[in-house]
Amino acid sequence: MTSVRLGAVELGGTKVICLVGSDPGHIVAQTRIATGKPAETLAQVLAFLQREVSRGGPLAAIGIASFGPLELRRSHPRHGFITRSPKPGWAYVDVVGPARRALGVPVGFDTDVNAAALGEGRWGAARGLDTFVYLTVGTGIGAGAVVQGRIIHGLGHPEMGHLSVPHQPGDHFTGQCPFHGDCWEGMASGAAVAARWDRPAEQLDGDTLRAAARLEAGYLAAGLRNIVYTIAPQRIVIGGSVTALPELFPLVRADLREALAGYPGLGEHGAEDFVVPPALGPLAGPAGALVLAHRAMAT
Numbered sequence: 001m002t003s004v005r006l007g008a009v010e011l012g013g014t015k016v017i018c019l020v021g022s023d024p025g026h027i028v029a030q031t032r033i034a035t036g037k038p039a040e041t042l043a044q045v046l047a048f049l050q051r052e053v054s055r056g057g058p059l060a061a062i063g064i065a066s067f068g069p070l071e072l073r074r075s076h077p078r079h080g081f082i083t084r085s086p087k088p089g090w091a092y093v094d095v096v097g098p099a100r101r102a103l104g105v106p107v108g109f110d111t112d113v114n115a116a117a118l119g120e121g122r123w124g125a126a127r128g129l130d131t132f133v134y135l136t137v138g139t140g141i142g143a144g145a146v147v148q149g150r151i152i153h154g155l156g157h158p159e160m161g162h163l164s165v166p167h168q169p170g171d172h173f174t175g176q177c178p179f180h181g182d183c184w185e186g187m188a189s190g191a192a193v194a195a196r197w198d199r200p201a202e203q204l205d206g207d208t209l210r211a212a213a214r215l216e217a218g219y220l221a222a223g224l225r226n227i228v229y230t231i232a233p234q235r236i237v238i239g240g241s242v243t244a245l246p247e248l249f250p251l252v253r254a255d256l257r258e259a260l261a262g263y264p265g266l267g268e269h270g271a272e273d274f275v276v277p278p279a280l281g282p283l284a285g286p287a288g289a290l291v292l293a294h295r296a297m298a299t
């Protein structure tokens with residue numbers, strides 16, 4: 001991949017990261033754009049990429065990793081659109097069409113978490129593995145699963161953040177998912193932590209902070225149990241702001257071991273490297289967009 005010149009875009013709810021390069025170690029241009037109205041934001045993204053084409057030569061392809069939900073079925077008339085997004089103005093916005101028209105190159109498109117999974121698989125914490133899960137726990141919970149080298153797609157993309165999880169003992173919080181109330185995201189996202197404790201995780205301290213971390217670990221382990229039994233991942237990578245809670249990773253590993261209760265008895269599930277933080281940090285999404293671009297070249 002090192003000789004290919006690719007464009008990568010990570011379209012987030014508050015900011016867009018755009019870059020040109022071939023891999024995370026070879027980035028030749030990068031910019032950050034505030035996410036505003038769709039037409040203006042996409043115009044700024046495309047202007048950056050077109051400027052880089054004028055300066056440095058053509059791009060072989062571009063990859064776009066976006067907040068969802070997205071229409072990913074190639075046969076669908078709205079392929080390449082953001083679909084039912086609650087973000088004001090962004091519902092049913094065509095993202096891929098304008099990019100393809102402006103740049104005239106293949107465009108890879110997938111969710112931000114699916115892209116981050118691909119990025120961590122290519123260059124990061126899941127390097128060398130073919131079946132793994134990338135989970136982000138920030139304002140919401142999202143997850144991407146790579147199974148035998150391929151991102152899972154079906155009718156749409158998985159929405160593992162909305163799995164059902166049992167309430168942890170003593171927790172009377174009713175959940176805050178607008179669709180399901182007490183689903184995984186409703187109980188364990190950053191927004192849920194803030195609602196349960198009346199302030200964001202980064203403002204908690206003392207016994208409250210430790211209690212929040214223990215409870216969060218319990219919920220994460222409960223959701224991960226479902227994922228372990230469904231997908232049989234070789235590794236689970238967890239990123240997002242909520243992972244800054246103290247001792248979260250050791251607590252999640254211990255709670256997951258307990259939740260699995262020795263079944264099916266795989267030693268790997270108890271290993272220190274089964275649940276790990278990302279290696280690429282904030283570059284996971286843009287790096288994943290580079291993988292999307294590279295894959296789009298071949299299709």
Ligand code: ZN
Pocket residue numbers: 161162177178179180181183184185186
């Ligand atoms: Zn939900």
